Amino acid sequence: MNKLLRLAIFAVAFSLSLNAYSTLNNLLVSGELRTRAYYQENIIDVSDDVDDDFGRVEQRVRLTHNAELTDGVSLVLSGEATGLWGSQEEGFSSESAEGVLDLPEGYVYFQDIRMSDWSVKVGRQHMNFGRGFLISDNEKELSYDAVLVTGEFPTWTISVAGAMLDEAQTLRGTRRRDIVGDADWNLFVLDVDWRDENILPLGLGGYLIYAYDEKRADREPIVIGVRADYTGEVWAAWGEVAYETGQWGEQGLDAIAVDVGASVTLAAKWSPKLKVAYTYASGDDAGSIGDNEGFQPLGQYRYYGYGLSPRMTNIHIFNASASVKPGELWNLGLDYYHYMQDEKEARIVGNHILTDPGIMKRTTGLDRNIGDEVNLSVSYEYTDDVKAQLLFAYFMPGDAYGADDDDALEIRGEILVSF
Numbered sequence: 254m255n256k257l258l259r260l261a262i263f264a265v266a267f268s269l270s271l272n273a274y275s276t277l278n279n280l281l282v283s284g285e286l287r288t289r290a291y292y293q294e295n296i297i298d299v300s301d302d303v304d305d306d307f308g309r310v311e312q313r314v315r316l317t318h319n320a321e322l323t324d325g326v327s328l329v330l331s332g333e334a335t336g337l338w339g340s341q342e343e344g345f346s347s348e349s350a351e352g353v354l355d356l357p358e359g360y361v362y363f364q365d366i367r368m369s370d371w372s373v374k375v376g377r378q379h380m381n382f383g384r385g386f387l388i389s390d391n392e393k394e395l396s397y398d399a400v401l402v403t404g405e406f407p408t409w410t411i412s413v414a415g416a417m418l419d420e421a422q423t424l425r426g427t428r429r430r431d432i433v434g435d436a437d438w439n440l441f442v443l444d445v446d447w448r449d450e451n452i453l454p455l456g457l458g459g460y461l462i463y464a465y466d467e468k469r470a471d472r473e474p475i476v477i478g479v480r481a482d483y484t485g486e487v488w489a490a491w492g493e494v495a496y497e498t499g500q501w502g503e504q505g506l507d508a509i510a511v512d513v514g515a516s517v518t519l520a521a522k523w524s525p526k527l528k529v530a531y532t533y534a535s536g537d538d539a540g541s542i543g544d545n546e547g548f549q550p551l552g553q554y555r556y557y558g559y560g561l562s563p564r565m566t567n568i569h570i571f572n573a574s575a576s577v578k579p580g581e582l583w584n585l586g587l588d589y590y591h592y593m594q595d596e597k598e599a600r601i602v603g604n605h606i607l608t609d610p611g612i613m614k615r616t617t618g619l620d621r622n623i624g625d626e627v628n629l630s631v632s633y634e635y636t637d638d639v640k641a642q643l644l645f646a647y648f649m650p651g652d653a654y655g656a657d658d659d660d661a662l663e664i665r666g667e668i669l670v671s672f
Contacts, residue, residue, distance in 0.1 A: 285671040287313045295661040296560065298614045310338040311608075315393075317358065320513055325365055329378075331358035352499040357396045374401040377419065382412065383458055383480050386512045387494050389554045394608060395419075396655040408449045414442040418552055434666070437467040456482045463499075464551050474506055474549055475499035490515040494553075497548055498608045507544035510534040510549055510565060514572070526634045530574075532557060536567025536595035547596075558590040558626040559664050560648035564604035564612025568623070569593040586630040592623035594653060612661065614654060622651030642667045 262436040293299065317331040331354045362374030377398050378392035388394070399416030407651030418438045441463045447457035459479045461547040466472035478495035497508040537547035550565040557563055557570050569592065576586040592602070599618030603611030616623065646663040 258293075281319040281321075282317070283317040283319070283379075283672060284314070287315075287615075287670075288668045291570070291665040291667045293662065295659050296612060296648075296663055298653055299648070299658040299661050300613060300614075301659045312336060314408045314531045315357070318491075325363060325646065327362040327364070329358055329360055329362060331356065333357050357393065357577060361542070370404065370406055371404045373403075373555060374399070378412065380416065380442075382442065382460060383446070383493060384482070384491060384512070385476070385493060385555060386480075386553070387476065387550065387640040388442070388509070388552055391554050391556075392608070395552055395554050395606070407454045408447055410446040412442065412444040412446075414417070414440070414444075416442065438464050439467060440464045440551065447598060454484045456480075460527075462551065469502075470502060471502050473500045473520045474551070476551070485522075486518075488517055495548075501545045501549060504543075504545040506549070508535045508537075508548035509544050510548045510550075523579050526575075528574045530570075530571040532565075532572070533595070534565045534568050534569075536598060538596045539598065553604070556607065557586070558592075558608065558611075558646065558648070559628055559644060559665065560611065560626050560646035560661055561590070561592060561602060562604050562607050562609060563592060563602050564606075567595045567598055567600070569595060569601070584632040586628075586629040588626075588630075588631075590626040592625070592651070594621040594623060597621055597653075609663075609665075612648065612650075614658075617655055618652040620652035624651035625649045638671050640669045642669075 266500065269380055288310065289311045290308070294306045299626040313333065313335045315333045315494040317329065320328045322328060335355070336347050353399070356377060358376075360374045363373045363375075365372060377396050379393050379395065379402065380388055380397050380399065381390040382388050382403065385391055393669040396419040397414075397416040398419060399414050400442055401414045401416070402411065403413075404411040411594045414567075416439070418440070442460065444460040446458040447458060457479075458481070459558055460476075462474075462476040462478075464472075464474050464476075476495050476497050478493060480491070481495035482491040483489060491528070492513040493511070494509045497506050497510070499506050510531040511531070514528060515533075516528035518524060518526045523636045533547040535546050537545050548566050553565045557565075563570065563620075572585065572588060574588040576584060594616070597618050597620065599615050600612055601615055602623060603613050603636050626641075626646060626648045628647075630639070630642060631644075634640050642665075644663075644667075646665070648661040648663075652662070659668075
């Protein structure tokens, strides 16, 4: 960890702790049990030539204690156990060499410090900014060791963070992968958001992210971004543009990422909702001279198709979707994705950060057409605390993988119980 960041975290934690004491006023216990069953065909190599069809059942148990120490001071601790059904090594055994117990959250929360509009979280936590395009708390998978300072005003929210992505996190299951790959990211974030519902259901925001890799001193990307979103009763729209500069190895960075879309909810039976979206992250032409134009994601944890599950670099994603609610507790959704590389490149498109990292076969570098995918989902809300979902993802590889590749299938069923 950078010495300056260590000193800043210590100074903030020490100064705030002077005003806290350990008298317990209230204790709230919450948790969840998430069980997921997978069946996959050709997801690893999009080929019938190798037998890579398999099924598994993953389970995650999470228990959170929120202790109010005194007025405005809370301690939040979340313990987590993750594993596969029927597996001693990967299951809920304390004897596992890898270990299955984790602490995804463990922070002190100082709220409305000295009757002001400012709050501070110190410790391991999930973070999300905007729609979570670059830094997301989706599925609460990524944790950061961080100091997060937030000012909440009538129309403004200002967040300042110094954070380190928890490099000890690993993905569990038959396809375990190091969650940060060959990088050890430290981040400094300034995020500003404005919205006034009394005027318009409109939000505007901007951010600055400076990152450096402790394992590679020559990696220091800087991201400057702006975003906007509108959410009305019928129409919704959003847009975000991120420009990345700084240093990447021996090259400078000159990259861009875009996320835009709109949806409409029709006043008809079953409340049909239609959506179109476009997501883009620039790629680098291997034969070019000058700056690296490939966008480098720093912690993206969102799914853009559950089969391919692409990483946010060198890609165009075109998405159209429709959903209906045939009953108060039911939701049916259909998503279509078309994927293209920005530049022809031989690389793995799947995202190793995700729990389900997607297609792991390299493209050939001879064609830009990655392929198409259809996702069909059925969700049922049994009660407010018990929800179930069944998802079908069917990926059809394009010429970027070669002419003889086969379609890939993923079926995922989930039951989520929370309290």
